[in-house]
Structures are given as C-alpha cells and as structure tokens.
Amino acid sequence: MNRKRIALITSLIFLSDCSIESFNPLKNDLKNDVQAVSQSHKKKTSDKYPDISKELDITSMEQYSSNVLFMNLTLRNFHVKDIYLDDQGTYHLLLTPLKTSNQYFVTTIKSNKTIKIGDKITIQGFINGKVKVHDEYSFSSKYNGKKAVSVIVDHFEIN
Template identity: 45%
Template sequence: MNRKQIALLTSFSVLTSISLTSINSSIHPRTHLIKATNKKKVSKKQPAYPDIMKKLDLTSMQQYDSNTLFMKVALKDFYIKDFSKLSENKYRLLLAPLDTSDQYFITTVSITQPLKKNHRITIQGFLNGKTKVKVKDNLQDKYLNKNAISVLVDQVIY
C-alpha cells in the first residue's frame, strides 16, 4: 500500500466512526439530555468568614479547649452586652449571641458610630482562645471574672 491508500483508508474509518456516533445520538437523544441535567456544579468557594453558629455549639463554648478556638469566623447579629471607651473611636465590647445568653465574646474595635447596649453588631475576625473579663476591661462589675472568648477583629458591620 502506498501513502495515498493508507490516508484514504484512515479517513474512511474516521468518517465511519463519526457517522455511527451521530446515528446513536440521534436514536437516544433523551439519555444525553438526562446525563447533562444530572450534573451539578458544586461551589468549592468557602466564605472567608463562616458563620460561628454553623461551626461551633454556642450554648456551651467551655467544651472546647483553647487550641480549638483559633479560627476565622463571623459573629452575625450579636448583642452588645456592655462596652467601654478605651480612646477616641476605640472600644472594648462584650458580645453575646442572644440577649439572654451567658456566653460572652470580648473584643476591641475601632468604630466611629455610637454604640448602644443590646443593639446588634456583626464582627468578622479571628477567635483567639478563652479568657476572662478583667477589671482593666472597664466593663460592669457583674461581668468581672466571667468566661469569654477573645476575638481579633478584621471588620465591623454595624
């Protein structure tokens, strides 16, 4: 066989296989449609600050050791239980997930808007382990020596 004959046979076999697949797809078009609709796109993008309510059990944070409490989270719509002014536009906040909760989160934020107790605030940041409310935090005496989780703030949404 020469080159022309080999090229002719090869092209003939390619054309035959193409026509057979097109015939099969025209005979069973529904199977191709079903297969196309069954594919789901799964978003692999994780939010930069996942909601803390979905990551941890906030009813008993004492069950976690300090090593576990190092993660990026969003404290969404937490209540401001108490606050103290440290300097101009800088405040120490004591937060709770619910108005009646005794699970506290303590942080320092720079904010220009006025703060009010029992108002809600959203904070995105990094949990920084367990701590206790201290005298130097300048919060109400009823919160002294209460267990709290320290939060390093990246962003405040008020």
Template identity: 50%
Template sequence: MIKKEINMNRKRIALVTSLTLLTGISINNTHLSQNRVIHTVKASDSKKTNKVSSKYPDITQELDITSMEQYTSNNLFMNVTLKRFYIKDLATNKQGQILIILTPLKTSNQYFYLQTDLISQAKINQKITVQGFLNGKIKLTNKQINDGLNPKYLNKKVVSIMPDKIILN
C-alpha cells in the same frame, strides 16, 4: 505598625495551629489500615472545600455557641462571622478603642469580647455582625473593668475575637 504586628501574630497562630493539627492527623493515621487512611483523606478533602468557600464562616456552623465551655482555648483559633449578636456592654478605653461584650441571644450568658476602633457609634442591646479571628478564651480583668465595662463581668470567661469587619444592624 500595630496592624502589621497583629497580622503577623495571626499568621503565626494559624501556622502553629495547622502544624499541631497535621501532627495529630499523622500520628493517628499511622495506626490505621490503608483503606481507612484513604477514606479519612477523602473526607477531609471534601470538608476543606466547604471551608475555603467562605473566609469567614458562620460561627453557628462551626461551633456549638450555646456551650463554649466544651472547647479548649486551643480549639478557638479560626476565622468566623458572629451574625446579629447583641451588645451586652461597651466602653471606651484611654486609647480610644471600644471594648464590647457580645452574646448570641439577649438572655445568653455565653460572652464574646472584642476591642476595636472600626466603629464609633454603638449602643447596648444593639445587634451587630462581626467578621474576625477567634483568639481563644480569656478572663476579663480589672483593666477592662477600669476602662469602663460593668463590674459584673469581672473574671467572666469570654471568647476573644480580633475583628476585621463590623456591621451595626
């Protein structure tokens, strides 16, 4: 039941995001000359073809992960793959879900956060590959800290990801 609700929420988010993007494109195109509109459509068609080839494109090809602050939470709704990211911290909550904080590099301070029951054995500093849906930015709260995450992460801004597949490397 919960997975069904998550899938419905993902579909709603994707629909709202696509409608927002289409509205923005329509408004921008009404002010362009006819030739520029044709070029814009051709460019977006070729870009769309590239994205369809992989359901979970590599996040490094889609976003600058060294500086996620440049993106608003509204821009961070897409399917991605986080390849070989490091587990910086993890904990298990009362519901048996594992809470994980990831970084692209061991020394990075760009954090990604996920909750999952897809894996049972993981260790800090282990590399992990995650395929899933970026779900905007959040701040880690006392709830996550009380569930066992290190207090140094309290109020840290993180990019939330809803995992569909996890591979321990």
C-alpha cells in the same frame, strides 16, 4: 488545581478560540474546567469567615479547649451586653449570641458610629481563644471573673 494548570487551560482556551473556528472536542471540556475553577475560587473567599453557629456550639463554648478556638468566623447579629470607650476612641465590647445568653465574647473595635448597649453587631474576624473578664476590660463589675472568648476583628457592621 494549581496555578500552572489554570494558566495552561486558560491559554489553551484562548488559542483554541483564536486559531480554530471548527469543531474542537476539547474546547467545551476546557471551558468547563475553567468555570469549575472560578466557582471553587468564589466559594473559598466566601468561606473565609464561616458562620460561628454552623461551626461551634455557641451556647456552650466551655466544651472547647483554647487550642481549638483559633479560627476565622462570622459572629452574626450578636448583642452588645456591655461597652467601654477608651481615651483613644476604641470600643471594648462584651457580646453575647442571644440577648439572654451568658456566653460572652470580648473584642475591641474603632468605629465612627456610636455603639450602645443592646445594639446588634456582625463581626468577621479571628477567634483567639478563651479569656476571663477582669477589671482591665473596664466592663461593669458584675462581669468580672466571667469566662469569654476573645475575637480579633477584621470587619464589622452595626445592624
């Protein structure tokens, strides 16, 4: 429903409640429409960051082209494989969905809490295509040349 229709329905409900106290067959239908609209709005906000495991095969991101990997997602309970804290206090993280996984995700965040290798983190953000891990990331050299998925963080929580 568009905003004009919602405003019209809301005003009609208000007017029908104020002016007519007798039986009004439209009253219940209009209230049901408004309730349906409010429920669909709640669903949209919670679906802004769907769980990555329900949208993509996180064990093999190689099957997706970089063009496909541009979407809002939640990375739930990902493991911190490697970490680098730069001079500005920004954490550069190398993440995996499972402790033993070799599917990597890279991101940067600012946090007042200390983050350590092995911590679990949940991130809501934007998947930003594929990258290769190289020296500029300042991760351990064993990760150089590894393929990863870049993530821009909107919100995070250290678990």
